[in-house]
Amino acid sequence: MTVTVHSRNRVMQTFSRWDVPKEFVDPMYNYLVYGFGPGSCFTSVLANDFYNAIGSSHPNNTVNAFKSLAGWINEYCPTEAYGSYEAVKHWLKLSADERRAVLEYNDLIYTPKEETWMALKEPEPVEPVLY
Numbered sequence: 640m641t642v643t644v645h646s647r648n649r650v651m652q653t654f655s656r657w658d659v660p661k662e663f664v665d666p667m668y669n670y671l672v673y674g675f676g677p678g679s680c681f682t683s684v685l686a687n688d689f690y691n692a693i694g695s696s697h698p699n700n701t702v703n704a705f706k707s708l709a710g711w712i713n714e715y716c717p718t719e720a721y722g723s724y725e726a727v728k729h730w731l732k733l734s735a736d737e738r739r740a741v742l743e744y745n746d747l748i749y750t751p752k753e754e755t756w757m758a759l760k761e762p763e764p765v766e767p768v769l770y
Contacts, residue, residue, distance in 0.1 A: 640672060640735035645757045646748035653747065657711040660704045662697075667708070671720060671747070674731055674738055684708060685721040717745045 650672070654664045663681070670677040670685075677685065683692035684705070692705070712721055719741055720730040730738070742748045749757065 640739050642672060642748055643754040643758065645754055649749060650742075650747050653715045654711060657707045657714070659707045659711050660700075662700075663704060663708050667711075667716075670730070671716070671742060672738070674733060674735070676731060682724070682727055685712070685716075685727045686724040687722055688724070715745070715747065717741045717747070 647668075650668060651664070654667070659667075666675075666677040666681050669675040670681070676682065679695040680692050680697070680700075683689070683695060689705070696705075720726065733741075739748070743750050
């Protein structure tokens with residue numbers, strides 16, 4: 640799936656609202672938008688298996704970082720993309736068009752039409768929100 644900088648910024652703003660650490664943001668973004676496996680730790684978080692998430696986590700990750708991520712998931716993550724290992728497997732099998740439809744429906748990214756209008760209104764490229 641191709642998204643513009645406008646849609647990328649829209650998703651990134653949701654992470655910043657929960658103060659999700661940058662090292663958590665990239666795997667989650669790539670999982671939602673591109674359907675990339677998020678790794679064992681984040682797969683466990685998405686599957687609601689914090690026992691295995693903590694066990695497979697980097698030693699520098701903190702409980703507060705996981706709390707921020709859990710808050711973000713609860714508020715912004717599409718329900719189709721989390722809740723069990725089966726839900727994660729299902730999300731990873733979706734086509735780019737299917738993922739896009741869910742992300743648009745959940746207001747995480749703009750529709751192609753909205754992206755086009757935004758690009759026409761703002762001819763200069765907008766730099767992505769740097770987290």
